[in-house]
Amino acid sequence: QSALTQPASVSGSPGQSITISCSGTSSDIGRYNFVSWYQQHPGKAPKLIIYDVTKRPSGVSDRFSGSKSGNTASLTISGLQAEDEAAYYCGSWMSNNTPYVFGPGTKVTVL
């Protein structure tokens, strides 16, 4: 069981915006700006789409954006497209004892 919490599924229609949450505690997400987000299509390796809460790697669409409020980080996908249908995982540095944890993942469905 992950130390981070994500909704199991989120859906939206093409063109809409959706937001996926990733909840932690005041000791991890709330304390550090080290949240990252990964997109994974079936049968493929995960792809980094957001790091350090808000930063986008080169080549990642600006339709993906990240934010944080308190102990919860969020990934927003704007202008939802069919190709965005995938699983999305948050990840965070936690502590020296447990340097990294992934969230349980959220399945995004484009209606």
Place this chain on the structure above:
Amino acid sequence: QLQLQESGPGVVKPSETLSLTCAVSGDSFSNSRYFWGWIRQPPGEGLEWIGSISYSGTTYYSPSLRSRVTISVDTSKNQFSLKVKSVTAADTAVYYCARYNPYHFDYWGQGTLVTVSS
């Protein structure tokens, strides 16, 4: 462009040791900024961080796997390895290697499926 490639047996018997290697091509392997990690994903389930190692050999492990996992680095071959001992069916998963660029994984291998079965 950095590339990572996992290799190793696709089937391991219960109670035996799972061994995988990740070959890294690119010029960042010796850069002390980066760590090199292993992540696994059981069929139909989510990602689980296993552990990471630096070029100099500093390791970090997931508390839940620490007693069974060893990660090592071979700097002469630009590769790092994973060993998981006393495997059970619960260790069946796709195993990924990736570069840890504090504090995220920015380059991933394609993954390799390891099945624990007699």
